[in-house]
Amino acid sequence: MERDYLDFEVSIETTAAGQMARVTSSPVGTGDAAFSLPFKPVELAQFMTAVGPPRVSSRRLVPAEAPVREVKDYGARLGGALLAGEVGRLFRESLSTAKGQGAGLRLRLSLAGSPDLEPVPWEYLYDSELGRFLTLSTQTPIVRSFDALDVPAPVRVTAPLRVLVLISSPSDVPELAVAHEEELLRATTADLVSSGRLELVVLTDATLSALQRALLDTFHVFHFIGHGGFDETAGEGVLVLERPDGTAHRVGASRLGTLLHDASGMQLVVLNACEGARTSGRDAFSGVAQALVRQGLPAVVAMQTEISDRAALVFSHEFYYFLTRGLPIDAAICEVRKAMATSDEVSEWGTPVLVRSGSDQPFDVSALSSLAEPAPEGRWESLYAAAKSSLASATPQAAVPILERIATERPDYADVTQLLDRVKAEPEGGAQPDVEAEPQRDLDRPEPHDRAAGGKPRRRPTRTVKLVALVAVVAVAFLAWRFLPSLLQRAEPIVGIACGSPSQSSPPKTTFVVGCAPVAPVVDGEFDDWRSVTSHPVTAVVDKRGGVRAGLSGAVQLLWDKDALFVHAAVTDSEITPVRTSSPGTFWTGDGISFEFGPDPRALDPNDKLRTGQDLHVMIGVVEDGDRGGVAAINPASKGTFVSGDLAPSIEVARRPTADGYELEARVPWSALGLTIPPARGTVVGMNLNVSDAERTGQLRTMLSTNPGRVASAQPHPGRWQTVLLWDEG
Numbered sequence: 001m002e003r004d005y006l007d008f009e010v011s012i013e014t015t016a017a018g019q020m021a022r023v024t025s026s027p028v029g030t031g032d033a034a035f036s037l038p039f040k041p042v043e044l045a046q047f048m049t050a051v052g053p054p055r056v057s058s059r060r061l062v063p064a065e066a067p068v069r070e071v072k073d074y075g076a077r078l079g080g081a082l083l084a085g086e087v088g089r090l091f092r093e094s095l096s097t098a099k100g101q102g103a104g105l106r107l108r109l110s111l112a113g114s115p116d117l118e119p120v121p122w123e124y125l126y127d128s129e130l131g132r133f134l135t136l137s138t139q140t141p142i143v144r145s146f147d148a149l150d151v152p153a154p155v156r157v158t159a160p161l162r163v164l165v166l167i168s169s170p171s172d173v174p175e176l177a178v179a180h181e182e183e184l185l186r187a188t189t190a191d192l193v194s195s196g197r198l199e200l201v202v203l204t205d206a207t208l209s210a211l212q213r214a215l216l217d218t219f220h221v222f223h224f225i226g227h228g229g230f231d232e233t234a235g236e237g238v239l240v241l242e243r244p245d246g247t248a249h250r251v252g253a254s255r256l257g258t259l260l261h262d263a264s265g266m267q268l269v270v271l272n273a274c275e276g277a278r279t280s281g282r283d284a285f286s287g288v289a290q291a292l293v294r295q296g297l298p299a300v301v302a303m304q305t306e307i308s309d310r311a312a313l314v315f316s317h318e319f320y321y322f323l324t325r326g327l328p329i330d331a332a333i334c335e336v337r338k339a340m341a342t343s344d345e346v347s348e349w350g351t352p353v354l355v356r357s358g359s360d361q362p363f364d365v366s367a368l369s370s371l372a373e374p375a376p377e378g379r380w381e382s383l384y385a386a387a388k389s390s391l392a393s394a395t396p397q398a399a400v401p402i403l404e405r406i407a408t409e410r411p412d413y414a415d416v417t418q419l420l421d422r423v424k425a426e427p428e429g430g431a432q433p434d435v436e437a438e439p440q441r442d443l444d445r446p447e448p449h450d451r452a453a454g455g456k457p458r459r460r461p462t463r464t465v466k467l468v469a470l471v472a473v474v475a476v477a478f479l480a481w482r483f484l485p486s487l488l489q490r491a492e493p494i495v496g497i498a499c500g501s502p503s504q505s506s507p508p509k510t511t512f513v514v515g516c517a518p519v520a521p522v523v524d525g526e527f528d529d530w531r532s533v534t535s536h537p538v539t540a541v542v543d544k545r546g547g548v549r550a551g552l553s554g555a556v557q558l559l560w561d562k563d564a565l566f567v568h569a570a571v572t573d574s575e576i577t578p579v580r581t582s583s584p585g586t587f588w589t590g591d592g593i594s595f596e597f598g599p600d601p602r603a604l605d606p607n608d609k610l611r612t613g614q615d616l617h618v619m620i621g622v623v624e625d626g627d628r629g630g631v632a633a634i635n636p637a638s639k640g641t642f643v644s645g646d647l648a649p650s651i652e653v654a655r656r657p658t659a660d661g662y663e664l665e666a667r668v669p670w671s672a673l674g675l676t677i678p679p680a681r682g683t684v685v686g687m688n689l690n691v692s693d694a695e696r697t698g699q700l701r702t703m704l705s706t707n708p709g710r711v712a713s714a715q716p717h718p719g720r721w722q723t724v725l726l727w728d729e730g
Contacts, residue, residue, distance in 0.1 A: 004101075004102070004103040004104070005098075005103055005104045005105065005106040005141075005328070005330065005359075006026075006027050006094065006097065006098045006101070006103050006104070006105055006106070007025060007026070007105075007106050007108050007359060008023070008025075008026045008027075008090075008091060008094050008105050008106065008107050008108065009023065009024045009025040009026065009108045009110065009145065010022065010023055010024070010082070010087065010107065010108070010109055010110070011024050011109075011110040011111075011112070011113060012035055012082075012109075012110070012111055012113060012114045012117055013113030013114060014113055014114045014116075018034060018035075018036070019034070019035045019036065019037075019114055019117075020032050020033070020034060020035060021033050021034075021035040021082055021084075021087050023086075023087055023090050023091075024110075026090050026091075026094045027093075027094045027097040027098065027105075028090055028093040028094050028097060029090065030090075031086035031087065031089075031090050032086060032087065033084055033085035033086045033087045033088075034085070035081060035082065035084075036081060037081065037117065037120065038077040038078065038080070038081045039074075039077070039078075040671065044119070044120065044676070047074050047121070048121060048304075048305055051071060051121075051124070051305075051347040051348065051350060051351075071124060071347045072126055072133075074124060074126075075124040075125055075126025075133055076126045076128050078120070078122070078124065078125050078126070079125045079126045079127050079128060079134075080128065082125065083127065091105075091107075092129070095140075098139075104138060104139040104140065104141070104331075105139065105140055106140075106141050106142075106143060106330055106359075107134060107140065107141070107142045107143070108143050108145040108356075109122055109142060109143065109144055109145060110144075110145045110146070110147075111144065112146065112147075116676065119304075119676060119677055121304060121350055122142055122144070123135045123142060123304075123337075123350035123351075123352075123353060124347075124350045125142060127140075135333075135334060135337055135349075135350065136334065136337055136338055136341060136349070137334060138327075138330075138331040138334045138335065141330040141331065141333065141334050141354070142354075143330055143354050143355075143356050144289075144353060144354065144355045144356070145355075145356055145357070146290055146293045146294055146355060146356075146357055147294070147357065148293055148294050148295065148296050148297075148357035148358070149296070150261075150295075150296040151296055151298055151357050151358040151360075152267070152296060152298065153360070154267075154360055154361055154362060154363060154364050155220060155265050155267050155362065155363055155364065156363075156364045156366075156367070157220060157265075157363050157364065157365045157367060157368065158367050159196050159197060159367060159368050159371060160193075160196055160197055160198050160199040160324075160368075161197060161198050161199070161220050161221065161320070161323065161324050161363070161365065161368070162199045162201065162217075162218060162219045162220050162221070162265070163198065163199065163200050163201070163219065163220070163221040163222075163223050163320070164201050164203065164214055164215070164219040164221070164222050164223065165182070165185065165200055165201065165202040165203065165223045165224075165225070166202075166203045166206055166211060166222070166223070166224050166225070166226070166241075167181050167182055167202070167203075167206065167224075167225045167226060168206040168224070168225070168226035168227070168239070168240060168241050168242055169206075169226065169242075170206075170227075170240060170241075170242045170243075170246060170247050170248035170249070171246040171247055172247045172248050173227055173240060173248050174227075176225070176226060176227075177395070177398075180390070180395075180398060181225050182202055183386045183389060184309065184312060184313060184316070184386060184402070185200065185202075185223075185225075185316055186200060186202075186382065186386075187379070187382035187383045187385065187386040187402070188313045188316045188317040188379065188382075188383065188405075189316060189317055189320055189379075190378045190379045190381070190382035190383075191317075191374035191375055191376055191377075191378045191379035192317070192320055192321060192324060192374050194374070194375070194378045195371055195372055195373070195374040195375070196371050197320075197324040197368055197371055197374065198320050198324060201214070201219070205242075206226075206241055206242040207241060207242055207243065207244060207249070208241050208249060208251055208255075208259075211241070211259065212259055215259055215260070215262075215263040215264075215266070217264075218264045218265040219263065219264075219265060219266055220265050220266065220267055220268065220363065221266075221267070221268045221269070221270060222260060222263075222266060222268070222269045222270070223269075223270040223272070224239060224269070224270065224271050224272065225272045226239065226240055226241075227239075227240035227248075228240065228271060228288055229250065229500070229680065234252060236252050236253050236254060236287055236291055237252075237253045237287020237288035237289070237290070237291060238250040238251060238252050238253065238287075238288070239251050239253070239256060239271075239288055252291075253287060253288040253290075253291030253292060254291055254295070256288070256291075256292070257291055257292045257294075257295035257296075257297065258295070260292060260295075260297055261295050261296050261297065266297070267297070267298050267299065267362035267363060268297075268298065268299045268300070268301070268329070268362055268363075269289075269292055269297060269299075269300045269301070270300075270301045270302075270319075271288060271289060271300065271301070271302040271303065272303055272307065272312070288300075288302070289302040289353070289355040290355065293355050293356065293357045294357070296357070297357075298356065298357060298358060298360070298362040299329050299354065299355070299356050299357075299362050300354075300355045300356075301319070301333065301352055301353070301354055301355075302352075302353050302355065303351050303352060303353070304350075304351055304352075304353050305351055307348060307351050308348065308401065309398065309401040309402070310343075310401035310404065310405070311340055311348040311349075311351065313383075313401060313402065313405045314336070314339050314340050314343050314405070315336055315340060315352065317379070318335060318336045318339040318340075319332060319333070319336045319352075321374070322335045322336065323363070323365070324365055324368050325365075325368075326365050326366060326368065326369060328361050329354065329356075329361060329362060329363075330354065330356075333352060333354050336349075336352065337349040337350070337352070343405075343408060376409065376410070380406055380409070380410055380413050383402050383405060383406050384406060384413065384414060384416070386399075386402050387399040387402040387403050387406070387416075387419065390402065391419065391423060396423055396426065397423065397426075399419070399423055400420070400423055400424065403416055403419055403420040403423070404420065407420055499516035499517075499560065499561050499562060499681045499726075499728075500562060500678075500680055500681050507682060507725055507727050508684060508725065510684055510722075510723040510724055510725040511706075511707075511722035511723045511724060512534075512536055512706075512722070512724060512725075513534075513724070513725045513727050513729070514558040514559065514560050514565075514724055514725065514726050514727065515533065515534065515558075515559055515560075515727065515728060515729045516559070516560060516561060516681065516726075516727070516728050516729075517559035517560060517561045517566060518561075520559075520561055520563065520564070520566065520667075521559060521566045521568070521665065521667070523652040523653070523654045523665050523666065523667045524654055525629070525654035525655065525656045525665070527568060527663055527665060530557050530559075530568045530665070533557040533558075533559060533568070534557065535555045535556070535557050536555065536556050536557070536558070536689060536706055537553070537554075537555050537706070538553070538554035538555060538556055538569075538593075538689055538690065538691045538704045538705060538706050539553050539554070539704055540704060540705050540706065540707065540708040540710075541702065541703075541704060542690075542703050542704065542705045542707075542708065542709075542710045542711050542712075543700065543702065543703035543711065543712060544701075544702050544703075545700065545701065545702075546695055546699070546700070546701030546702065547701065547702070548702050549573065549574055549575065549693060549701075549702065550574070551572050551573075551574060551660070552572060552573055552574075552691075552693055552702060552704065553571075553572045553691075553704070554569060554570065554571045554572070554593070554691035554704055555569070555570050556568065556569045556593070556689045556706070557569075558689075558724075560679075560726050562670075562678045563669065563670070563678070564667045564668055564669045564670060565667075565668045565670070565673070566665070566666070566667055566668070567593070567595070567620070567665065567666045567668065568663070568664070568665040569593045569620075569663065569664055569665075569691070570658070570661070570663045571591075571593070571661045571662055571663070571664075571691055572660045572661040573591060573660075573661040573662070573693055574660070574661075575696075576591055576622060576657070576661070576662060577590050577591050577622075577693075577694040577695070577696055577698060578590050578591070578621070578622050578623050578624045579591065579592055579619075579621030579622060579623060579631070579694075579698070580698050589694060589697075589698030589699055589700070590621050590622060590692075590694045590698050591621065591622045591662075591692060591693055591694050592619060592620050592621030592622050592630075592691075592692055593619075593620050593664070593689070593690060593691050593692070594617060594618060594619045594620065594690045594692060595617075595618050595687050595688060595689050595690060596615065596616070596617055596618075596686065596687060596688045596710075596715065596718070596721055597615070597616050597617075597618060597673055597685060597686070597687055598610075598611060598614050598615035598616065598685065598686045598687075598718050598721070599611070599614055599615075599685060599686065600683075600684040600685060600686065600723070601686035601718040601719050601721050601723065602684065602723060604718055604719030605719050606717060606719045606720050607717060607719070608717060608718065608719045609640035609716060609717065610637035610640055610641065610642065610716050610717075610718060611637060611718065612636075612637050612638055612639070613636075613637070613674070614637070614674065615637040615642075615686075615718055616634050616635065616636060616637065616673060616674060617634070617635040617637075617642045617645075617715075618632065618633075618634050618635075618648075618651075618668065618673075619632065619633050619634075619635065620632045620651070620653055620664060620666050621633075622655060622662060622664070629653075629654065629655035629656060629662075629664070630653030630654065630655040630664050630666070631647065631653060632647070632648045632651035632653055632666060632668075633645055633646060633647050633648055634646065634648045634651075634672065637716075640716055641716050642715070642716065648672055650669050650671070650672045651666055651667065651668050651669070651672055652666060652667040653665075653666045654666075679726055680726075681726060681727060681728070682725070682726070682727065683725075683726045684723055684724065684725055684726075685723075685724050685726070686718045686721040686722070686723060686724070687721060687722055687723075687724045688705050688706060688707040688710045688715075688721050688722055689705065689706040689707075690703055690704065690705045690706075690710065691703070691704040691705075706722060707720075707721065707722045
């Protein structure tokens with residue numbers, strides 16, 4: 001089943017004139033064309049949310065505020081941007097040449113010159129002229145390519161293909177169902193194992209030292225299931241293993257690569273972010289995959305988003321099936337995508353990413369061709385046993401994708417159809433017993449049957465006792481309502497879902513800390529969501545050109561999650577002047593709040609100027625429009641100063657007047673702040689939080705700030721801004 005490929009190598013590079021797509025090697029020559037990503041960051045995030053596994057709203061990267069474009073439309077826009085002009089002409093001619101030679105055309109994409117494009121899901125690229133997704137055909141696979149100085153020669157595999165599996169779930173990060181993950185992997189590959197084509201060895205000790213010892217034996221594949229992340233300080237991807245005490249051990253990709261590079265027979269790594277293992281908005285495994293390939297590992301398959309159990313069942317079996325049948329790894333991934341695309345309506349087939357160095361295949365598995373074809377009965381039996389195990393557990397819904405997989409292949413197998421109907425009919429937490437209403441009666445008088453042994457009546461609670469109990473319940477409920485937001489910030493699994501895993505073990509010292517929002521505030525002008533969030537006073541007078549009104553003050557609260565930064569401000573101001581936004585090219589005038597925002601400024605000199613393309617000035621002003629009562633605009637940095645920007649409709653604002661001023665709240669998407677990848681927990685940013693009070697003419701009268709040093713001359717110097725840590729609790 002071997003397929004030969006000709007390579008079409010494209011590199012996207014960032015130049016002074018913009019981004020360029022360069023064909024560095026192809027069957028018909030080289031050339032280049034201008035490239036521009038055809039999506040805004042929010043569109044990209046919405047698309048990734050839509051094609052990923054079904055999930056609850058709190059786990060979305062961005063809310064689905066607008067309908068997401070069809071997968072084909074998205075892919076066509078991406079294909080039209082890359083395969084345009086000279087690049088498109090060379091691609092068409094290369095396809096024709098490859099077809100004439102009876103070969104496929106492998107698109108090798110290098111993004112080393114434009115790392116900001118790494119999160120783009122290129123696997124969904126659609127060629128409108130061919131009328132298909134390139135990665136759904138073995139004739140046109142897409143491979144992410146990285147150069148490596150030391151690529152080992154292909155390994156000849158004698159049966160079986162040996163896979164070392166490590167499932168890591170430390171105690172201090174969101175928990176994974178380790179037993180369930182192992183059971184799924186073993187069940188779906190049971191037929192391959194019984195046929196002698198595959199051997200799975202699962203490490204019961206997920207520590208680095210245990211991995212090192214295990215690698216003394218010969219393995220061909222390392223299959224990791226768990227958490228991944230990116231260490232901003234070290235600038236590299238990490239895998240989260242376990243320490244001997246069970247806590248998280250973030251192992252850098254370079255350190256891991258040292259072990260895997262020297263491992264006998266090791267040619268492939270599979271990095272699987274199962275459901276719940278996704279960390280920050282950054283592709284959890286992109287940095288790890290790149291580093292491993294650069295260190296000489298021939299191939300890495302990484303999941304660019306979390307993958308559902310349903311898709312994981314298809315991926316694990318089909319990938320190892322086609323790999324042991326002798327397909328090139330490029331073609332094997334394509335076949336896996338086709339199997340995933342035809343097994344479910346969710347477009348998770350683009351989740352696996354193939355990262356490679358060199359063009360040679362990592363394995364020679366010709367020796368496996370003499371083995372008997374795997375019999376599906378063994379796998380059905382294993383899957384059925386796994387489903388029954390899940391049905392008997394605390395999470396019976398986990399059996400649904402397993403039963404669905406069996407039903408797809410063998411609808412009449414045992415009682416699969418009946419079990420599937422039964423578990424789908426049950427509520428998420430399992431069936432609840434029916435409870436009949438008890439007839440009312442006088443609680444102070446014993447009923448005839450309310451008698452203990454000896455005929456004495458049992459003592460029933462009096463109305464007084466009941467009243468005390470009711471008061472206690474109400475009090476507990478009020479305290480829970482009052483402090484629930486801050487209590488949830490201590491619930492690591494919930495925080496992990498909302499804000500990802502920490503990028504560092506101990507938080508750095510900053511001016512103040514912004515807590516995670518396990519439940520995102522609703523921008524509705526009610527402000528109940530802020531009841532237990534830490535408040536930061538905005539009282540330092542930094543500009544008083546028109547004097548300071550009596551009682552002028554402010555307080556700001558902040559929260560964050562993987563979607564957005566949330567702001568709530570309460571301002572005491574005896575005279576409100578709405579902002580005027582109708583003068584293009586000028587800054588607003590009127591009352592409101594504002595904040596400067598930019599990357600970590602701790603390494604900057606106090607006199608360093610604004611960073612163009614990174615530092616922003618966000619203004620949220622008071623308006624009298626009879627609707628939201630507030631509006632936002634963003635001023636970008638240019639040539640060392642902030643220039644007048646545009647309205648920012650993606651920032652939701654709600655305001656209402658109070659007896660002595662006004663309150664407002666806003667949801668600021670990270671994409672509006674120029675971040676294509678949401679920040680990780682532990683990220684430090686530069687900010688000042690400000691309140692502006694205007695004259696009746698609209699001109700600035702007074703400015704207050706959380707930063708006493710935020711005078712007009714200090715604003716364009718981010719090294720003088722305050723530092724803010726995005727963490728668990730504020």
